[in-house]
Amino acid sequence: MNRPDGPTAQRWLNGHHCAVAMAFDLDGPTGSDMIAGTIWDRPQFFTQGAYGPWLGAARVLRVLAEFEVPATFFVPAWIVEKWPEVCQRIVSEGHEVAHHGYRHEKFWDLSDGEQAEIIDRSQETFRHYLGTTALGFRTPSGDWTSGTPQLLVQRGFVYSSSLRGNDHPFFIEGSGGLVEVPARSALDDYAATAYTVDSDWPSGGDRIASYPATMQRWIREFEGYHHFGGVMSTILHPKVSGSPGKVQIIRGLLRHMREKDDVWFATHLDIARRWRTNEETQTC
Amino acid sequence: MLTASLTNQWPEGASSSIVFTVNLDAELGILAEAPDAEDRMKTLSVGTYGATCGVPRLLDIFDEFGVQATWFVPSDNLHTYPELVANLLSAGHEPGNRGSNLIMSPDPMADLAQAQEEWQRRFGVRPSGYRIPRGQFSPDWSTRLPAHGITWTSSWDGDDLPYRHPGADVMEIPWHHQLADHGYFVFNLDPPIPAGSPRIASPDDVLVNWLWEFDAADREGACTVVSLNPETVGTPANSMMLRAFLSHVRDSAAWVATGGEVAEHWRELAGPNDPRHPIEVYVRERRAEDNAHV
Numbered sequence: 001m002n003r004p005d006g007p008t009a010q011r012w013l014n015g016h017h018c019a020v021a022m023a024f025d026l027d028g029p030t031g032s033d034m035i036a037g038t039i040w041d042r043p044q045f046f047t048q049g050a051y052g053p054w055l056g057a058a059r060v061l062r063v064l065a066e067f068e069v070p071a072t073f074f075v076p077a078w079i080v081e082k083w084p085e086v087c088q089r090i091v092s093e094g095h096e097v098a099h100h101g102y103r104h105e106k107f108w109d110l111s112d113g114e115q116a117e118i119i120d121r122s123q124e125t126f127r128h129y130l131g132t133t134a135l136g137f138r139t140p141s142g143d144w145t146s147g148t149p150q151l152l153v154q155r156g157f158v159y160s161s162s163l164r165g166n167d168h169p170f171f172i173e174g175s176g177g178l179v180e181v182p183a184r185s186a187l188d189d190y191a192a193t194a195y196t197v198d199s200d201w202p203s204g205g206d207r208i209a210s211y212p213a214t215m216q217r218w219i220r221e222f223e224g225y226h227h228f229g230g231v232m233s234t235i236l237h238p239k240v241s242g243s244p245g246k247v248q249i250i251r252g253l254l255r256h257m258r259e260k261d262d263v264w265f266a267t268h269l270d271i272a273r274r275w276r277t278n279e280e281t282q283t284c
Numbered sequence: 285m286l287t288a289s290l291t292n293q294w295p296e297g298a299s300s301s302i303v304f305t306v307n308l309d310a311e312l313g314i315l316a317e318a319p320d321a322e323d324r325m326k327t328l329s330v331g332t333y334g335a336t337c338g339v340p341r342l343l344d345i346f347d348e349f350g351v352q353a354t355w356f357v358p359s360d361n362l363h364t365y366p367e368l369v370a371n372l373l374s375a376g377h378e379p380g381n382r383g384s385n386l387i388m389s390p391d392p393m394a395d396l397a398q399a400q401e402e403w404q405r406r407f408g409v410r411p412s413g414y415r416i417p418r419g420q421f422s423p424d425w426s427t428r429l430p431a432h433g434i435t436w437t438s439s440w441d442g443d444d445l446p447y448r449h450p451g452a453d454v455m456e457i458p459w460h461h462q463l464a465d466h467g468y469f470v471f472n473l474d475p476p477i478p479a480g481s482p483r484i485a486s487p488d489d490v491l492v493n494w495l496w497e498f499d500a501a502d503r504e505g506a507c508t509v510v511s512l513n514p515e516t517v518g519t520p521a522n523s524m525m526l527r528a529f530l531s532h533v534r535d536s537a538a539w540v541a542t543g544g545e546v547a548e549h550w551r552e553l554a555g556p557n558d559p560r561h562p563i564e565v566y567v568r569e570r571r572a573e574d575n576a577h578v
Contacts (some may be wrong), residue, residue, distance in 0.1 A: 040570045044420040050562030195461040202482015206308025210489035211496050245497030
């Protein structure tokens with residue numbers, strides 16, 4: 001799979017060297033503090049999270065439009081209920097919306113029944129507010145239980161983008177055909193520029209990284225995919241990367257990637273579908 | 285929703301606004317993190333440095349660039365450092381209420397009132413702005429602020445423009461961690477502050493982050509809020525970073541103003557908060573949560 005001798009066209013990518021699937025997790029203030037109820041004593045923390053759907057997402061959309069790059073937004077359904085307009089705008093501007101729990105629940109702590117309830121309730125919310133249902137799923141915080149992939153397949157989901165274990169898509173074994181489009185933690189803005197207090201992130205108080213160094217690091221990640229092939233999937237958060245200055249990191253990354261003419265920019269759904277089609281025709 | 289849709293929102297055609305806030309915490313910041321530092325002179329002196337070197341250096345730099353800042357001073361430091369406070373007031377800076385110290389108060393509004401009395405008693409002024417010293421400001425307290433002479437706060441996040449407290453005639457000027465120097469620079473080896481002993485950031489990196497934030501916010505017409513701690517930004521090297529930043533701001537068309545000036549300007553200009561505003565969603569959803577548990 002690795003081709004150290006130089007960029008090689010990927011057959012399944014119609015001759016492109018790699019694919020870029022920009023992904024934004026529009027978590028807002030959802031997550032452990034909301035589920036535990038502690039967020040209601042933390043208005044500063046809440047407003048910092050709500051900055052994402054309120055302002056950050058609009059800035060991200062502007063940058064995506066500037067470079068004509070499609071993206072996937074993984075949105076907890078609670079966010080769709082509270083900020084439907086920005087979520088509708090995501091859809092109307094041609095991006096994909098996909099599942100990310102109802103309030104960013106940790107699925108590995110939940111029974112199959114509890115997981116199914118969250119997925120079904122979220123799908124109903126998507127249908128009601130956005131007039132569409134999702135075919136993709138990113139597990140909040142990544143980890144799931146052995147039953148999760150089957151629950152997704154039974155409900156018509158095409159893919160997940162939850163794992164880290166490869167540079168290319170792959171089938172989740174035993175799921176009945178769920179495609180995994182793995183993401184990379186090095187392309188998670190929590191590992192670079194996120195900073196909150198009470199609740200603390202990073203827990204040890206590490207510093208916000210240099211914006212230009214972060215941009216350069218993400219460009220290096222892209223160049224790695226461009227060299228070896230594969231699908232680059234990000235884990236960016238509008239509440240983190242949507243500030244006036246931090247969205248410039250994304251602009252710089254997109255500008256760099258757009259200079260190549262052998263890169264396929266696509267949503268996770270389009271990538272998952274093409275990969276599955278290719279696998280199926282190959283095995284005939 | 286994006287600020288670019290508003291034009292001429294700052295006085296005299298300024299492109300954006302920028303507020304420099306200073307938290308004059310000195311030893312109180314260290315003591316809040318490590319109470320046993322009372323008897324640990326090295327650790328305590330990490331805070332003392334803000335008073336001995338940081339404040340005079342900041343006052344010189346602000347003077348050089350003609351900047352009037354808002355200084356949030358815990359009222360315990362009005363006793364400990366009366367000359368520094370007198371100096372910043374006589375230089376025309378704006379005083380701000382930061383409670384009495386940085387220990388979490390069981391009743392932050394009583395603490396605020398007591399600090400306000402100390403300002404009045406010792407310096408004959410009553411600050412109009414408040415930044416909560418520890419913990420998070422509850423909108424339940426907003427209606428109690430005007431009685432103490434507080435007309436604006438800088439305690440929340442959620443926006444790049446000022447906004448209104450729900451249900452009270454009080455403005456909020458939100459601040460952001462990426463524009464606060466303390467989180468980049470604070471360091472004590474033992475006891476470890478920050479807890480994970482991260483490497484200290486390079487002032488060059490912090491400068492560039494701030495320039496990226498300011499330049500983009502300036503293009504959008506937003507309100508940039510810089511938060512400074514004299515203990516950390518007041519060192520020779522870091523203060524040179526601040527000078528470079530101020531030099532850049534001076535060359536822009538931004539309105540450099542105190543928190544009070546921006547709050548009053550925005551109070552006149554802006555309508556009610558959008559129902560989707562983070563603070564409105566917070567108040568609404570918390571109420572729904574409370575009702576669900578009744």
